[in-house]
Each structure stands twice: as structure tokens, then as C-alpha cells.
Amino acid sequence: MTVRTALSGPFPRSEALVAATRDLDRGRTTVEAVEALYTRTEREVLALEHRLGVDASTAGYLRWQDIYRPISESWSGFSVGPVTRMFETNTFFRQPILLGPPERVPGAIAAWIPLPLRMAEKSRAKIVLPGPYTLAQAVDNRSGDTTEGLIHRLGRLLGDELHELHGRGYSIFQFQEPSLVVDPPTGPRAEAVLAAYRAIEARSSGSTTIVWTYFGDAAPEHALLDRLPVSVIGVDLAETEYERLRPWTASKELGLGVIDPRTTLPEDPAEVAEIVDSLAARLQPPGLWLGPGGPLDLLPAEAAARKLQLLPRARRAIAARGGAR
Amino acid sequence: MTSRPLFPSQEIGSLMKPLWQLQGARGGPLDERARKEFQAWDERIHFTRGAEAIASALLSGSPGKVTPEQVRDLGALFGLRYFESAGLDRVYDAEARRIEMYEYPIRQMHGFQFFGHVRSFDNKYYLKAANTGEIRLERPYHTEEFEFVRAHARAEPKIPITGPYTLADWSFNEHFLARQKGWKGTASRRAAQHEFVVELARKAIRPTLVALIDSGCRVIQIDEPAAGTHPGEGDLVAEGFNAATEGLDAEFSMHICFSDYRNLFPALLEAKRCRQWAWEFANRDRDGRDGYEVLNVLREYGDTRDVGLGVLDVHRDEVETPEKVAKRIGRAAQILGDPKRIWVNPDCGLRTRSLDVAYAKLGAMHRGAELARAELSNPRT
Numbered sequence: 001m002t003v004r005t006a007l008s009g010p011f012p013r014s015e016a017l018v019a020a021t022r023d024l025d026r027g028r029t030t031v032e033a034v035e036a037l038y039t040r041t042e043r044e045v046l047a048l049e050h051r052l053g054v055d056a057s058t059a060g061y062l063r064w065q066d067i068y069r070p071i072s073e074s075w076s077g078f079s080v081g082p083v084t085r086m087f088e089t090n091t092f093f094r095q096p097i098l099l100g101p102p103e104r105v106p107g108a109i110a111a112w113i114p115l116p117l118r119m120a121e122k123s124r125a126k127i128v129l130p131g132p133y134t135l136a137q138a139v140d141n142r143s144g145d146t147t148e149g150l151i152h153r154l155g156r157l158l159g160d161e162l163h164e165l166h167g168r169g170y171s172i173f174q175f176q177e178p179s180l181v182v183d184p185p186t187g188p189r190a191e192a193v194l195a196a197y198r199a200i201e202a203r204s205s206g207s208t209t210i211v212w213t214y215f216g217d218a219a220p221e222h223a224l225l226d227r228l229p230v231s232v233i234g235v236d237l238a239e240t241e242y243e244r245l246r247p248w249t250a251s252k253e254l255g256l257g258v259i260d261p262r263t264t265l266p267e268d269p270a271e272v273a274e275i276v277d278s279l280a281a282r283l284q285p286p287g288l289w290l291g292p293g294g295p296l297d298l299l300p301a302e303a304a305a306r307k308l309q310l311l312p313r314a315r316r317a318i319a320a321r322g323g324a325r
Numbered sequence: 326m327t328s329r330p331l332f333p334s335q336e337i338g339s340l341m342k343p344l345w346q347l348q349g350a351r352g353g354p355l356d357e358r359a360r361k362e363f364q365a366w367d368e369r370i371h372f373t374r375g376a377e378a379i380a381s382a383l384l385s386g387s388p389g390k391v392t393p394e395q396v397r398d399l400g401a402l403f404g405l406r407y408f409e410s411a412g413l414d415r416v417y418d419a420e421a422r423r424i425e426m427y428e429y430p431i432r433q434m435h436g437f438q439f440f441g442h443v444r445s446f447d448n449k450y451y452l453k454a455a456n457t458g459e460i461r462l463e464r465p466y467h468t469e470e471f472e473f474v475r476a477h478a479r480a481e482p483k484i485p486i487t488g489p490y491t492l493a494d495w496s497f498n499e500h501f502l503a504r505q506k507g508w509k510g511t512a513s514r515r516a517a518q519h520e521f522v523v524e525l526a527r528k529a530i531r532p533t534l535v536a537l538i539d540s541g542c543r544v545i546q547i548d549e550p551a552a553g554t555h556p557g558e559g560d561l562v563a564e565g566f567n568a569a570t571e572g573l574d575a576e577f578s579m580h581i582c583f584s585d586y587r588n589l590f591p592a593l594l595e596a597k598r599c600r601q602w603a604w605e606f607a608n609r610d611r612d613g614r615d616g617y618e619v620l621n622v623l624r625e626y627g628d629t630r631d632v633g634l635g636v637l638d639v640h641r642d643e644v645e646t647p648e649k650v651a652k653r654i655g656r657a658a659q660i661l662g663d664p665k666r667i668w669v670n671p672d673c674g675l676r677t678r679s680l681d682v683a684y685a686k687l688g689a690m691h692r693g694a695e696l697a698r699a700e701l702s703n704p705r706t
Binding site for chain 2: 012013022024065085090091093217241242260262263265267271300303
């Protein structure tokens with residue numbers, strides 16, 4: 001069994017970027033200077049990912065103000081709304097407001113991809129986007145469409161987005177879907193989520209598609225997650241009762257969020273290896289992806305970099321146990 | 326005991342720092358704008374009385390003669406006179422000496438390390454500490470600040486202090502989590518957070534409260550803005566409050582804002598020494614919504630404590646009319662069934678509004694309470 005590692009969302013901004021972006025807001029520096037620092041820091045994150053030996057790179061998505069912003073600031077129909085709490089955290093996002101039918105703008109999302117990632121080997125780049133359900137749940141929907149209609153429509157648009165990005169050379173796509181486990185859909189809404197992912201599947205031939213859940217327990221949502229037509233389902237091990245996870249019925253890989261971004265306390269590689277090994281033996285997924293359980297930008301940059309050292313160490317510990325590899 | 330009118334008013338949090346205080350505390354001379362601001366407010370609220378020498382030195386363009394501490398003293402006097410002249414019955418110094426409500430208390434304690442900034446949203450960040458060892462208070466904080474207020478306040482002082490739940494929630498928990506055996510899943514995290522909150526309450530907040538009470542402090546507001554972050558942790562909020570206040574003789578209130586209060590009940594009822602819930606309501610009382618309907622939760626649980634009623638939306642410049650304030654008070658009295666339980670206050674600190682707007686809002690609050698009193702003594706049929 002292959003064990004892969006990757007980051008699973010935005011990396012925190014460095015202290016230098018914190019200072020620069022604050023200065024920008026206060027008119028003490030220039031856009032050009034901050035842009036140059038963004039690019040330099042993205043290169044540093046990419047270099048960190050290489051040192052960690054990850055199988056897919058992100059370059060940190062440092063410019064993103066929140067996970068919805070690439071869409072709410074670039075697709076038509078959206079505007080950017082009030083500051084809203086991000087799940088049960090002390091961080092916030094600007095609520096996307098949908099004033100009419102959403103439409104994607106070709107090339108717009110590609111422009112949000114960090115420059116160093118665009119310059120790197122694209123087949124190893126991981127493109128992270130909000131999932132259709134979590135995006136629909138976050139939106140202040142004034143479009144006149146139902147929530148179910150919106151979920152399905154967002155799925156079709158995201159499918160078109162993947163198709164475009166695949167044409168540009170990218171082939172690993174991750175959808176952030178905390179709402180699937182925090183506020184699980186049922187009935188017609190669950191069917192709309194399935195329809196959305198079928199629409200994505202129809203346009204993502206040849207790609208690896210990942211649904212990453214976090215902030216909630218994935219085990220009780222097995223039935224829906226199992227039906228999602230994607231390559232990998234990721235679960236947040238800090239929130240999930242992993243003893244209750246069941247095998248996927250289809251050939252789907254398992255993502256394990258082994259790093260908890262809610263605490264600066266480092267995880268123990270041996271303990272992680274033991275849990276991963278036991279899950280691999282019991283669930284027999286065709287492959288494993290290890291990464292942070294939730295957004296790493298809940299941590300300061302220094303602490304995040306320190307905690308990420310777990311990934312190569314856990315991989316070595318798993319290999320030393322002679323288990324999943 | 327001073328007799329109070331019906332619907333007494335109180336401050337609830339910080340104000341925007343005046344420009345002259347910021348410039349003066351940095352040691353630089355006041356620019357023209359700051360001087361004008363200083364003089365205009367002195368004409369309105371006479372905050373320099375008794376501190377004429379410092380005021381004169383500050384305005385003289387010889388800032389070297391004034392220490393940053395003297396500037397902050399003057400800032401505290403400004404806050405007191407600002408609230409008093411707006412007609413408030415309970416006042417504080419507008420938190421003139423505090424930069425914010427998290428980092429300052431944490432820096433008074435051992436057992437914490439700052440690793441860097443965490444993003445709040447957009448380009449806004451805050452320093453978030455990790456608890457990495459046993460919590461030990463360097464020394465009780467806020468006491469000197471309170472003693473200055475007590476010496477100068479004409480109205481009754483009420484001190485706000487950040488509560489243990491919020492300090493814990495806004496920190497990383499390493500120390501207590503590391504003591505949990507096995508994988509750090511939800512049960513371990515919950516147990517570790519429980520220990521963290523209670524330890525903060527006992528070892529840091531409680532000694533600070535004791536010192537304040539020993540200094541003559543009678544009215545204390547425990548600020549728990551994080552209380553609504555985790556809907557299932559109302560019991561932890563209450564337990565932290567109880568651990569901090571157990572056996573202490575003072576009038577305690579708990580301030581929570583921008584939360585779904587229903588999620589905290591019935592657990593919050595266990596905060597037995599809390600005599601007043603000071604909550605935000607006005608923010609949600611618009612666009613046809615009844616922002617005060619949530620008060621029904623107290624009626625449903627038979628809770629008869631006082632309510633600090635947020636009647637001013639602190640996120641909007643629009644100044645409420647006295648009639649709107651009176652209507653809000655009337656609505657709350659109708660739900661609670663006892664007008665004597667109601668205090669009026671802004672939803673939260675007015676620090677995001679200009680000093681002019683905040684003052685106009687507080688004036689409207691004062692007049693609105695008068696209107697509500699008149700309405701109650703002479704009800705329309």
C-alpha cells in the first residue's frame with residue numbers, strides 16, 4: 001500500500017508577511033513589495049514541502065484571504081460580504097454573497113495559483129478549492145435558487161474548472177469539505193451533493209480528486225462519503241473516532257489528517273504510525289494520504305513548519321513497522 | 326447604598342483611544358489635529374480638571390515633560406469623564422491603559438510562550454500564546470488601574486476583566502494536552518481544555534479578583550466573548566466562572582456577545598455567582614428581526630438574574646434614536662416581566678466607532694432610558 005503525504009490547505013503567513021500585509025493596509029508599503037514577498041515566501045513553502053518529501057505540493061496559497069475568496073472574488077454572481085466565524089474557531093472569513101446565478105470566469109482560478117507552483121512540475125501540484133457543499137453552506141444565497149440547486153450548479157462549475165485546469169497540466173485537485181461532517185446533508189440535500197460530485201467526476205477524467213473533511217467526525221457520515229465518486233476521502237483524525245471508520249466499498253483511497261492544527265503540541269510519530277498501520281490493516285484502502293487534519297493557518301508559521309516534520313517521520317516509522325507502505 | 330433609577334446605564338468595554346493619547350504616549354508632540362481634538366473634548370467634558378499641569382505640558386509642545394504613564398492617567402480620566410458626562414451610572418476608564426484584552430493578561434503569567442501571529446481574517450492577525458507549562462501568576466493585574474479609577478470616579482466603578490474560558494480558548498493548549506494519555510482526540514482535548522480553564526481561573530483570574538476586591542472593587546464584569554465559539558462548552562464557561570469567583574464577595578456579571586446564547590443553556594445557569602448577564606442584542610435587532618426574542622431563554626429556564634441589555638449596535642455609525650432605545654427596553658421588559666432586572670448598555674465596547682459617534686450613541690441611550698421610565702410610569706393605553 002502506498003503512503004503519500006501532502007499539505008491539505010493554506011499554510012500560515014510568515015511573520016514577515018504578517019508585517020508586510022499589515023503595512024500595506026496602513027499605506028506604509030507598496031503592492032509591488034508585498035507581491036515580491038508573497039512570491040519569495042511561496043518559494044520557501046515549496047522548498048519546505050520538497051524537504052518534507054511530500055507527494056503533492058501547494059506552495060501554501062498564502063495570498064488567499066480565506067478558502068472561498070478565489071471564487072467569491074473572481075466568479076460572476078458573487079460579492080464579498082461580512083466577516084463571519086469559521087466554524088468553531090477564532091478565525092473568520094468574508095461570507096460570499098450570491099446575488100444571481102454563479103458563473104465561472106475562465107482563467108480566473110488559474111490566476112490564483114501561486115506563481116512558484118505554476119512554474120513547478122504541474123502534475124505534482126495540488127490545487128485546493130472549496131467543495132460545492134461547503135461553499136453553498138457558507139454563501140448568503142440571494143440568487144433565488146434553492147440550496148440544493150446551488151450545490152448542484154456549483155458542482156457543474158467546479159467540474160468545468162477542473163477541466164480547464166487539467167488542460168493547463170494540473171491533475172491533483174482537493175475540495176475542502178468541512179461542512180460534510182460538521183453539518184451533514186440529508187435527504188434531497190445529500191442527493192444534491194452526490195449530483196455535484198458526479199458533475200465533477202464527469203469533467204475530471206485522468207485527475208486525482210480528493211475530498212478533505214475536517215472540524216467534525218467523519219465516521220458517522222460513512223454512507224454519504226462512501227458514495228462520493230472521488231479518488232480520496234480525507235478525515236480529520238483529531239475529530240474522528242477512527243475506531244469506527246469503515247472500509248470504502250469502492251476503490252477509494254483514505255486520507256488521514258494526522259496533524260492537529262488546533263494545538264502547537266507536536267504529534268508523536270510512533271503513535272501516528274501505530275494508528276495508521278492499524279487503520280490500513282483493518283480498512284485495506286488501496287492507498288493512504290497523510291496530511292494536516294485541518295487548515296494549518298490556525299497555527300503561527302513557525303509552529304506549523306515544526307509540526308509538519310511529523311510527515312516524513314511518520315512515514316519512516318510506518319515503514320520501520322513493516323506496515324503500510 | 327445609592328438608590329438607582331429604573332433602567333440604570335453602564336459602560337461595557339473599551340473606547341477608541343483619542344489621538345492625543347496615542348501621540349502623547351509615544352512621546353512625540355501633538356500635531357494640530359490631536360491638539361484640536363484634546364481641546365474640543367476638554368470643553369465638552371472637562372476631563373483635565375485636577376490634571377491641569379499635565380494637560381498644559383502636553384499641549385505646550387514640550388512632551389518630554391510628560392511621562393507616558395501621565396498621558397495614560399489623563400486617558401483614564403478622559404474615559405471616566407466621557408462616560409460620566411454621558412449620564413452613565415456605572416463607569417470605567419474606557420480601558421485607557423489596555424491595548425487589548427488577551428495578550429496583556431497572558432503576559433502577566435508564567436507558563437506561556439508566543440510563537441507568532443495567527444490570522445483572524447484578511448490582513449488582521451493576533452498573537453496567540455501556547456500554554457507550555459504550569460500556570461503561575463507573576464502578580465495580580467488591573468489593581469493599579471482600578472485604584473486610579475476608584476480615586477477619580479464620580480459614578481460607581483465597574484471593572485471588566487477577561488475570563489478564563491476566553492483566555493484558554495484564544496491560546497494553544499500544549500501543557501494539559503500533553504498530560505492526556507494516548508491519541509489526542511476529542512475526548513482528550515475536551516478533558517485537557519477543562520483542566521486549562523479551571524487552572525487559569527484558579528491560578529490567574531482568582532488572585533487578580535481577590536486583589537481587586539481587597540482594593541475596594543465591588544462590581545466586576547467577567548468578559549467571555551469566546552463563550553459562543555463552541556456551542557457544547559457552556560458548562561466549561563460556567564465552571565471557569567465558578568472557579569474564579571468561588572467565595573468572593575463582589576457583584577459579578579458575565580459579558581458575552583455575538584453568540585447564540587441558547588446554545589449555552591442550560592449549562593450557563595450553573596454560573597451561580599453571576600448576578601447579571603450582559604449581552605449584545607441591538608446588532609441582531611434589525612431588518613424586521615426581533616433581537617430581544619432570545620431573552621425568552623431566561624424565562625424558559627426560570628432564570629431571574631439581572632440583564633445588561635445591549636441597546637446600541639457598536640458596528641454601525643447610525644445613532645439610535647432615544648425612541649428606538651426606549652422601545653428596545655420596553656420589549657425586553659415585556660419578555661422578562663420585571664423591568665427592575667434591566668440595566669442598559671452598548672452591545673459591546675464602542676472602540677470601533679469614532680469618539681463623536683460613540684458619545685452621541687451613549688447620549689441616546691441615556692435619553693432612551695429616561696423615555697422608557699416615563700413610559701412605564703405613564704403607560705399609553
